[in-house]
Amino acid sequence: MRQKITIVFSVLLLLLAVFLIARDLFQKPAALTNASCCGDDLVSMKQIDVALLGYTRTRTIETGVKGLTGITVDENNRIFVCGNRQVLIFDQSGKKSGEFAVDSVTSCIATGSNEIYLGFGSGIACYTSAGEKKALWKPFNKEGLITSIAVNKDYIYAADAVSKLILKYSSDGRLAQEIGKKDTLTGAPGFIIPSLYFDISFGDFNDLWAVNPGRLRLENYTIAGHYEAGWGIATSENSGFTGCCNPAHFAILPDGNFVTYEKGVDKIKVFDPTGRFLCFIAGAGSFKGNTDLQLNGNLVKDLAAGSDGFVYVLDAYSQINIFRKKDR
Amino acid sequence: MDNTRKFKRREFINTSLRLGIGAGLGAIAIGLTTRSVEGKTLWQLDTSKCVQCGNCAISCVKQVSAVKCIHVTDMCGYCDLCSGYLRSNPKDLNTAAENRLCPTGAISRHFIEEPYFEYKITEELCNGCGKCVKNCGAFGNGSLQLQIQQDQCLNCNQCAIARTCPSQAFSRVDRDSPYILKGFESKKSKG
Amino acid sequence: MFFKHRRIAMKNRLQIIILALVISLLTFNAFSIQRFPKPEFDSGYKTPAVQVSKIQPAVFEFLDLGLFILIMSLVTWMVLKKRSRKGVFWISVFSLLYFGFYRNGCICPVGSVQNITMAIFNPGYTIPLTAIAFFIIPLGFTLFFGRTFCAGVCPLGAIQDLFAFRPISLKPWIRYLFGLIPFIYLGLAILYSATATDFIICRYDPFVGFFRHNASSMMFAIGGILLVTGIFIARPYCRFFCPYGVLLNLVSRVSRRHLSIAPSACINCRLCENSCPYDAIDKPTGLEVKNDNRELVKRLIVYWFITPALVVLLGWTASKYHDSLALVNFKVRLAKEIMLLEKTESNVTPPIEVTTFRSSGVSNEALYSEAAAILEKFRIGSWILGGFIGLVFGMTLARLTIYRYKNDYTANKGLCLSCARCVEYCPVKEGDTVETEVVPVPVGLENP
Known part of the structure; x- marks a missing residue:
């Protein structure tokens, strides 16, 4: 009798094991949610207070070209975008007014009075506005990477992210000065x-x-x-910049205010010239497209400010977004 | 007499079956050996596909996952404000425990010189949750990357994490190149 | 004048070519590798090396293979020549400690069935040489000497063998019914590995968690259940679950040699009758069974008709559920989830695998067609699986009707695990001649 009970009990236990295995095999695995993981909640960090949006989008221009990296606006408010061995020119209405191919992958773009300057990896190329190549300047640092160019009437300034210097060139491509070395005498902090x-x-x-x-x-x-001065504090609040290295891009509006883009949290903010936060232009939710994009990619590739006070944002979906200040 | 014949017939059937099975096994062995590899291949996850969902920390058959955060020091910015080390909204900008991101305290840092800090991962403490990897990728260079630390991996026939990985980032790799790290190959080729 | 012009033109062209070359070189340098501006340290600090562990060379796998063959031979010798239970026992303890606890239970012919299936059905899968060897060698040994692998090499068997304290004989119907599980398990394992879905044998290996001191609580629970029931129902995993055991069982039936209870002629002393914890000793059959032969043949014929019917019926039933079976596959599950989401168009946040898939840039249609191809494989596979299970059902029923005359106690070649326990009970010495005949021997078998 005892034997019988033992056997029945054991057989039932074996059936239980079969049941456990079968249930585990055919059961739908427990869903993983974004929120359940990574404690430092990027999703909530990316959210912005909509009441603080001071700008409104007036237009979205579909460029139709993937891999764009730079945007600039000239004094006639023509929009230039570069990347993917191409330069595209758009007018304010969003119509393509010109385009030309270049012989390298470009990282950034700036316009002079008659020329277009392109960051060609470590070097700088100078094109006419018609798209003819005028010159290719010898790189300062072969391993360098030009991430931004600014042009005034005398000189061309190029930021080299690898050399950590701003390179000042004369218009014929001669290196005139290296700016931004750490210097304890002048108080220059170094980049x-x-x-x-x-x-x-x-x-x-x-x-x-x-x-x-x-x-x-x-x-x-x-x-x-x-070196003169600087502003900016490290914080995840609106009043400063967050992450390890921000802002990733910025532009200066005609009224002297700053437009900044922070990578990671994908926030575009406006600061006054002393560094006081004024308003948001856009957040991570402002840019959407149907193209392929890795989850961790930055949504904004570059931004520019026009002489009309508009803000031009090139997003990762190859769109140019034009923002205008909201009427009070 | 009848039974002897029966016995002999059974013996004959057995022998022919034995030969048949032997031939089948031989065919399988020879057929598959032609496209086999010498040693076992190893599991690894592709960092370019990884989305840091946190699955690695909980799905490994080992209680403490064999997936670890690997610090590709060549890519590190040595920042003071490391977003993989500090929470992104710390109370104060110091390294008190409540300001640190890693739930197990596996990341430590040492001052090198103004303004640079060196970051190190204590492997025994790392559980592969990927919190630091996510933030380092979002804000910084992405020098923190999740990888299967091969001496920890039991090399299961079917990796339990691979089965549930939402981005299907796991695959078997050759044992000559057991790690798929971004920014690491280039360093190796240089020297 | 003309020449000069031409020279300038040529010089220009040369310049352009060089320029193009320089540019192409420059761009290559700039974007082929992603470089980061490493800080320049004044203090002379050097970047430390990346902490990745070294790989154990493949040689160790072959050393394990060598040891495996050695132990297999040793056990076989112990079982067939030395006829020593003690020897088999100590070898199995060694196997448990080495292959189980030291090598973490992953020198495992049991799971290799799946690697072989995967390699046959997926040409892209590279199978390690050792996996082939671990699959073939135990089968080869079994073909000649019986299931000696189960006796003392398999760590899964060894750990259960230690727990077989109070084995109780099971009723035949329970044995036959539970004996169907390994076939179903093997069929499912082959289905899932042939479709490159999962390796379920490894996933539900009940004792590997003990070997690694590391497993989910569910797997520990299943392992625990098997060990506890193993006290009364000896080696439950080997007898009622092990899919590799199915193959060994079938192969062992035609093995050239096999463990024999008595070293020479059996004297029918009945001492060994209850010695086998696995109910693998066939008892002598009485003569009276022969009278029922006609009736048995009738039943056998019925089963020959029933078996094909069972094959078709179960094949059809299984194929009805092929999409449920396929849900174990990640791609099929993902496709189904996305299809459901697209249909409902709700604003709930989709699960992470869906968001990840959407950001990967692969179109839904591509996923759907891939999932459809996998589903088709499952449809065919489940027909075969169902048919196979039907065949096993039929054969089990048919087997019940076949009576083989036995006039002495012999080990059932299929079920015997060659543990050599029975040998200890046998009083017959090697070279002994038969002195008494307890059971009358049928005519014609006096001098086989």
């Missing part, structure tokens, strides 16, 4: 560039602004290359 983001732009007072991404600051230099 810290942990990742390949290094943007420069001209300010209102014929001065040069550059991001010091490792310090999460914007720094001001004279056009002669002397």
Whole structure:
């Protein structure tokens, strides 16, 4: 009798094992959610207060070209975008007014009075606005990478993210000066560039602004290359910049305010010239497309400010988004 | 007499079956050997496909996952404000435990010189959750990457993480190149 | 004048070519590798090396293979020549410690069935040489000497053997019914590995968790259940689950030699009758069974008709459920999830595998067609699986009707695990001649 009970019990246990295995095999695996994982919640960090949106989108231009990396706007408010061995020109209505092919992958673009300057990896190429190549300047650092170009009437300034310097060239391509070395005498802090983001732009007072991404600051230099001052604090609040190296891109509006883009959280903010937060232009939710995009990619590739006060944003979906200040 | 014949017949059937099975086994062995590899291949995850969902930390057959965060030091920015090390909205900008991102405290840092810091991963503490990897990828260079640490991996016939990986980033790799790290191959080719 | 012009033109052309070359070189340098501006350290700090562990050379796998063959030979010798239970026992303890606990149970012919299937059906899969060897060698040994692999080499068997304290004989119908499980398990394992879906034998290996001191609580629970029931129902995994055991069982039936209970002629002393914990000793049959022969033949014929019917019926039934079976496959599951999401168009956040798939740039249609191809494989596979199970059902039923005359106690070649326990009970010495005849021997078998 005891034997019988033991056998029945054992057989039932074996059936239980079969049941457990079968259930585990055919059961739908427990769903993983984005939120259940990574404690430092990127999703909530990317959210912006919609009440603080000070700009509104007026137009989206589909470029139809993948892999665009740079955008600039000339004084006639024509929009130039580059990347993928191409330069495209659009007018304000979104119509393509020109395009030409270039013989390298370009990283950034700037326009002079009659020329277009392109970052060709470590070197700089100069094209006429009709798309004819005028010159290719010898790279300062063969391993370098030009991430931003700014042009005034005398000189061309190029930011080299690998050399961590701003290179000042005369219009014939001669290197005139290296700007931004660490210098304890003048107090120049030196650029810290942990990742390949290094943007420069001209300010209102014929001065040069550059991001010091490792310090999460914007720094001001004279056009002669002397360090003047800077602003910016490390915070995940609106009042400063977050992450290890931000802002990734910036532009200066005609009224002197700064438009900044922070990678990682995908926020476009406006600051006044002293570094006080004014408003948002866009957040991660502002850019959407149907193209392929890795989850961790940055949504914004570059941005520019027009003389009309509009903000032009090139997003990862190959669209140009034009933002206008909201009416009060 | 009848039974002897029966017995002999059975013996004959057995022998022919034995020969048949032997031939079948031989055919399988020879057929497959022609396209086999010498040693076992190894499991690895492709960092370019990884989305840091946190599955590696919980799905490995080992209680502490064989997937670890690997620090590709060549790609590190040595930042003070490391988004893989600090929470992105710390109370204060210091390295107190509540400001650190890693749930197991596996990342430590040492001051090198102003303003650079070196980051190190204590492998025994790392559980492969990928929190630091996600933030390093979002804000920084992506020098922190998830990889199967091969001496920890039991090389299961079917990797339990691979089965549930939402981006199907796991595959078997050749044992000559057991790691798929971004920015690491280039260093190796240089020297 | 003309020449000069021409020279300039040529010089220009040359310049352009060089320029193009330089540019192409430059661009190659700039974008072929992703470089990062490493900080320049004034303190002379050097970047430390990336901490990745070294790989154990493949040689160790072949050393294991050598050891495996050695132990297989040793056990076979112990079983067939030395006839020593003690020897088999200690070898099995060694196998448990080495292949089980030291090598983490992953020198495993049991799972290699799947590698072989996967390699046959998926030409892209590269199978390690050792996996082929671990599949073939035990089968080869079994073909000649019986299931000596089960006796002392398999760590899964060894751990259960230690727990077989109070084995109780099972009723035949339970044995036959549970004996169907390994066939179903093997069929499913082959279906899933042939479709490159999963390796379920390894996934539900009940004891590997003990070997590694590391497993999910469910697997520990299943392992625990098998060990506890193993006290009363000896080696339950080997007898009622092991898919490789199915192959060994079938091959062993035609083995050239096999463990014999008595070293020479059996004297029918009945001492060994209860010695086998696995109910693998066939008892002598009485003569009276022969009278029923006619009736048995009738039943056998019925089963020959029933078996094909069972094959078709179960094949059809299984094929009805092929999409449920296919849901184990990741791609099929993903395609189904996405299809459902597209249909409902709701604003719930989709699961992460869906968002990941959507960001990968592969179109839904491509996924659907891939999933459809896998489903088709499952449809055919489940027909075969169902048919196979039907065949096994039929054969089991047919086997019940066949009576083989036995006039002494012999090990059932299919079920015997060659553990050599029975040998210890046998009083017959080698070279002994038969002194008494307890059971009358049928005519014609006096001098086989």
